[in-house]
Amino acid sequence: MSMEGGTATSSAPPKKEPPGEDEARQKLWSITTEYENLLQVQNQHFESVLATKDKVIDQLKAGKPPYDFSDPGVVSVAVEERDREIRLYKCLLEIRDKQLMELQHVIDYGAGTATPGDMSDLASEKNAQIQTLMDELQVLREEVLQMKSSSSARGPVAGVTTSTSDELQQLRKEKEDLEKIVLQKEKQIQAISTIDTTNNDISALQLGARAISMYTEAMQMRQEIKDRDGTIASQGQEIADLELRDQQRQTELEQKRGEIGDMTKVIAEKTRRVLELENALQAARQDVADKTREIEGLCDAVEQARKNTLAEQGAKNRIIEELREELSIRDRTILEERAERVRMETLNEELQGKSGETLQQLKEAQSTMDQMMAHTQYQGQLVRDMTSQVQESEAKLHTLQVQEMYEKRRRVLEEKIREQETAEVLQSKDILLNQVSLELNETRERLGNIRRDLEPANAALNRSLLGGTTKVNLHMSTRSQAASEFSPAAGNRTGPSNSPQAQLLPQPAQVLGPGDETQRQLVAALQPNPATLPSAISLLGTTQEQPNLSTLSMEEEQVQYQPYPDDLLDAQLANYLLENPKHVPLFCRLSHGQYLYGTHRVSMRLQERADNQRVIEALGSGGNWVLLEELLRDKLGQAQMLYNSQQA
Numbered sequence: 001m002s003m004e005g006g007t008a009t010s011s012a013p014p015k016k017e018p019p020g021e022d023e024a025r026q027k028l029w030s031i032t033t034e035y036e037n038l039l040q041v042q043n044q045h046f047e048s049v050l051a052t053k054d055k056v057i058d059q060l061k062a063g064k065p066p067y068d069f070s071d072p073g074v075v076s077v078a079v080e081e082r083d084r085e086i087r088l089y090k091c092l093l094e095i096r097d098k099q100l101m102e103l104q105h106v107i108d109y110g111a112g113t114a115t116p117g118d119m120s121d122l123a124s125e126k127n128a129q130i131q132t133l134m135d136e137l138q139v140l141r142e143e144v145l146q147m148k149s150s151s152s153a154r155g156p157v158a159g160v161t162t163s164t165s166d167e168l169q170q171l172r173k174e175k176e177d178l179e180k181i182v183l184q185k186e187k188q189i190q191a192i193s194t195i196d197t198t199n200n201d202i203s204a205l206q207l208g209a210r211a212i213s214m215y216t217e218a219m220q221m222r223q224e225i226k227d228r229d230g231t232i233a234s235q236g237q238e239i240a241d242l243e244l245r246d247q248q249r250q251t252e253l254e255q256k257r258g259e260i261g262d263m264t265k266v267i268a269e270k271t272r273r274v275l276e277l278e279n280a281l282q283a284a285r286q287d288v289a290d291k292t293r294e295i296e297g298l299c300d301a302v303e304q305a306r307k308n309t310l311a312e313q314g315a316k317n318r319i320i321e322e323l324r325e326e327l328s329i330r331d332r333t334i335l336e337e338r339a340e341r342v343r344m345e346t347l348n349e350e351l352q353g354k355s356g357e358t359l360q361q362l363k364e365a366q367s368t369m370d371q372m373m374a375h376t377q378y379q380g381q382l383v384r385d386m387t388s389q390v391q392e393s394e395a396k397l398h399t400l401q402v403q404e405m406y407e408k409r410r411r412v413l414e415e416k417i418r419e420q421e422t423a424e425v426l427q428s429k430d431i432l433l434n435q436v437s438l439e440l441n442e443t444r445e446r447l448g449n450i451r452r453d454l455e456p457a458n459a460a461l462n463r464s465l466l467g468g469t470t471k472v473n474l475h476m477s478t479r480s481q482a483a484s485e486f487s488p489a490a491g492n493r494t495g496p497s498n499s500p501q502a503q504l505l506p507q508p509a510q511v512l513g514p515g516d517e518t519q520r521q522l523v524a525a526l527q528p529n530p531a532t533l534p535s536a537i538s539l540l541g542t543t544q545e546q547p548n549l550s551t552l553s554m555e556e557e558q559v560q561y562q563p564y565p566d567d568l569l570d571a572q573l574a575n576y577l578l579e580n581p582k583h584v585p586l587f588c589r590l591s592h593g594q595y596l597y598g599t600h601r602v603s604m605r606l607q608e609r610a611d612n613q614r615v616i617e618a619l620g621s622g623g624n625w626v627l628l629e630e631l632l633r634d635k636l637g638q639a640q641m642l643y644n645s646q647q648a
Contacts, residue, residue, distance in 0.1 A: 041087055048080070057271070326427060333430060348646065390450060397443065402585050405436055409588050410562055417564075417591070429590070564589055569606045572616055576628065583632060597635065604628065 409432055561584050563574040570589060577584045588596040595602050603619040618631040 330430060333433075345646070352646070386450075394447075401439060401443070405439075406585060406588070408432065408435075413589060414564070429588075429596070560584065561587060567592060568614075569593060569604060569616070572606055572614060573604070573628075576616060597632075600635070602631070 412432060560581075561574045561577040564570040569592065573587070573595075577587065586598045590596055590601070593604055595604060605617050605625070606614055607617045607625070608614050616628040617625040618628050620626045620631060620634075
């Protein structure tokens with residue numbers, strides 16, 4: 001290349017026209033095209049490096065060594081990479097050659113019209129170009145080092161490394177040749193700048209002045225050349241230092257290759273671990289996504305359930321408020337009833353006190369009553385007739401009231417249970433209790449009217465009815481004997497023991513039990529004397545009183561408890577009440593397991609024993625479940641104790 005530059009300078013014609021704009025533009029486009037080709041070669045090189053790295057990674061993942069030089073494919077890949085690097089270096093050298101040729105062309109075509117100023121400008125441009133070349137050379141060195149490091153990561157290849165070092169030596173030699181050519185070109189420029197191309201006849205003075213100026217310029221140029229030589233020497237020293245550093249880095253590179261091999265194994269292990277962790281992370285993310293979707297579904301279900309629960313709770317709260325209001329009303333009613341009961345108990349105590357006084361007055365009035373009975377036979381007969389009628393009407397009325405009351409209760413409860421809840425059932429019970437209270441009040445008023453009607457006829461008899469002692473029968477027999485003595489037809493009558501009508505009349509002991517002492521006394525007081533009432537017997541008939549009591553007992557037996565449909569507990573209770581009919585009027589069903597016994601609310605359940613026999617258990621006052629028979633026995637005992645305390 002240096003020889004070609006020398007011959008071009010010596011054989012250049014003295015006068016050549018400078019290149020035109022088209023030629024300069026064409027050269028510019030050619031340089032641009034060459035740079036594009038260079039960039040394309042670099043891109044191909046980098047792509048091949050990346051492909052090689054990907055292949056190494058795949059081999060590491062497959063558990064194979066990254067470089068198996070026994071494989072011809074690996075060797076061919078390495079050779080192709082070296083060929084790409086060589087083509088890259090050739091392209092760079094061709095670009096440098098073309099730049100030098102352009103400089104030579106400029107020197108050849110611009111020598112005829114060059115001035116000292118032009119020469120200095122040209123020298124400065126060349127210095128800049130030299131500096132640019134040095135910078136590009138440094139960049140090329142760095143790229144070569146990077147390529148070496150990348151190639152070292154793929155494994156040591158002895159033959160390829162040797163060829164690379166040879167190419168580097170060749171490139172260094174070519175660089176030195178280029179520096180020599182540049183120095184020669186500078187010397188030629190300096191020689192051309194000292195040549196006078198005008199060839200005009202001038203005076204010796206002008207020649208001397210020009211010679212002096214040329215000498216001065218020559219001295220300046222020599223000084224500049226020395227400075228440039230020093231710069232070139234320093235740059236050469238720097239290049240030598242760089243080459244030394246390059247050799248040191250080559251040795252370091254050899255040392256690092258072993259470390260890179262170990263690091264490659266570590267990286268492969270870590271890569272495998274990273275892949276496992278990534279797979280585990282992906283599975284965990286999938287699980288988290290599934291759990292998240294499941295949790296979202298559960299949250300939606302919980303939210304819907306919470307809304308439903310709130311709605312149900314609101315409805316329950318409203319029902320509870322209504323029940324509380326109804327219970328408060330019922331509590332007030334119960335308190336009023338309790339107050340009425342206390343008042344009645346107080347009145348009863350007062351009446352019992354008065355009954356004692358009445359008994360005393362009765363003893364005193366016996367003689368007066370006997371005398372009145374002698375003179376008021378017709379009135380006595382009427383009173384006894386009315387008394388028997390009152391007894392019969394009261395018995396029938398009581399039976400009818402009980403039947404009607406429990407029939408109404410049963411019908412009302414059956415209708416209310418099918419239509420309304422427990423609150424409405426309680427309200428219907430309150431209404432039913434009010435109706436029964438009204439009926440009882442009406443009955444009391446009727447009895448009061450009857451008593452008031454009987455008071456003008458026989459006040460003493462009414463007091464005896466209220467008092468009720470066991471001595472009434474004796475007084476009544478004495479009274480009948482006195483009446484028979486004052487009666488004009490006394491000789492035609494027989495005593496009470498010999499009268500056939502007396503045998504037909506029922507006795508108190510036959511109707512009442514041994515524990516009903518007060519009722520026995522009342523019945524004995526109301527029992528007419530057949531010795532003094534022959535006409536009454538003839539009017540009422542000899543068998544009138546006995547069928548009345550039998551009818552009453554039959555009506556009591558006909559009152560049966562009707563069980564609620566599809567309720568096993570109620571059916572079992574009906575069977576029990578069929579065996580114990582005396583408790584039938586006291587039971588009333590409120591709801592399943594809830595009953596009203598008299599004025600007490602009782603909770604019951606159906607319990608099955610070990611012998612597969614079902615019994616009814618009730619909730620006692622202590623909170624324990626006991627048999628229904630025991631509860632009823634306790635209730636009756638409490639009632640008897642209350643009655644005894646009232647009597648005391």
